[in-house]
Amino acid sequence: AQSVTQPDIHITVSEGASLELRCNYSYGATPYLFWYVQSPGQGLQLLLKYFSGDTLVQGIKGFEAEFKRSQSSFNLRKPSVHWSDAAEYFCAVGPMEYGNKLVFGAGTILRVKS
Amino acid sequence: DTGVSQNPRHKITKRGQNVTFRCDPISEHNRLYWYRQTLGQGPEFLTYFQNEAQLEKSRLLSDRFSAERPKGSFSTLEIQRTEQGDSAMYLCASSHRDGTYNEQFFGPGTRLTVL
Numbered sequence: 001a002q003s004v005t006q007p008d009i010h011i012t013v014s015e016g017a018s019l020e021l022r023c024n025y026s027y028g029a030t031p032y033l034f035w036y037v038q039s040p041g042q043g044l045q046l047l048l049k050y051f052s053g054d055t056l057v058q059g060i061k062g063f064e065a066e067f068k069r070s071q072s073s074f075n076l077r078k079p080s081v082h083w084s085d086a087a088e089y090f091c092a093v094g095p096m097e098y099g100n101k102l103v104f105g106a107g108t109i110l111r112v113k114s
Numbered sequence: 115d116t117g118v119s120q121n122p123r124h125k126i127t128k129r130g131q132n133v134t135f136r137c138d139p140i141s142e143h144n145r146l147y148w149y150r151q152t153l154g155q156g157p158e159f160l161t162y163f164q165n166e167a168q169l170e171k172s173r174l175l176s177d178r179f180s181a182e183r184p185k186g187s188f189s190t191l192e193i194q195r196t197e198q199g200d201s202a203m204y205l206c207a208s209s210h211r212d213g214t215y216n217e218q219f220f221g222p223g224t225r226l227t228v229l
Contacts (some may be wrong), residue, residue, distance in 0.1 A: 004156070009154075036220075041222065042222060043117075043118065043205070043219075043220035043221050043222045043223060044157070044184075044205070044220040045220075046205075046217050046219075048220075049217070090156050090157070092156070100162075100170075101147065101159035101162060101170065101172075102149075102159065102218065103159070104156030104157050104158070105156050106154065106155050106156050107155070107156050109156075
C-alpha cells in the first residue's frame, strides 16, 4: 500500500536558519513526489514536484527537495527561513498515471521564531 | 482565472442533518477531486471525476456520501445523516489531463462542524 511518513509533527527554527523537512514514502514503483504548503485559511499550494531526471528539484519561494531512491526519501530544504514560511507542509505521492489521487503525509507544522 | 472556489467556507450543522458543499474548478479543468482532512492529518482522497464521470471512490466514501458533477463543471458533495465523525475540512482540487501528469490545484476548503 502507498504511504507517506513525515516523522516530525512540529519543527521550530529561527528566522534566517536553514530548514530540512523529512519525508519517507512507501510505493510499489517510482512515484511522482510533491511538497505542498498550507497556510491557515488557505488551500494547499504546490511548492515543487519530482517526476524524473535530476534528483534535486527547485521549487517556489526558495525551496528545494532531493529525491533519494535508495532511502525512499524526498526531503524538503531551504537555506534561509523567513517568518512568512511558517505554515504546515505536506509531502505527497501519486502514481505515474494521468492525474490520479494523491496520498499525503500527516504534515509538519513549521514555526519560525524571530 | 480565479482558481478553485468552494462554498460554503464553513458549515455548522447538527447530527443527523444533511449538508451539501459545492466546488467550482478552474475553468476547462476536466478532472475534479474531493479530499477530506481531519485535524492533525493530511488530506485523504475521497473521489474524483473526469468530466462528468466519477472514476474512483475511496472506501472512506460511505453510502451517506454522494458526489456529482452533472455537467462536467462544478461538483457537489452531499453528506446525509451527518455524524460527529464527519467533522473535517473538505477540500476540492482540479487538474487538466492533457497527456502528462498535471498539478492538482486546491481550493480553500469547506470546514464542517457537526454538533
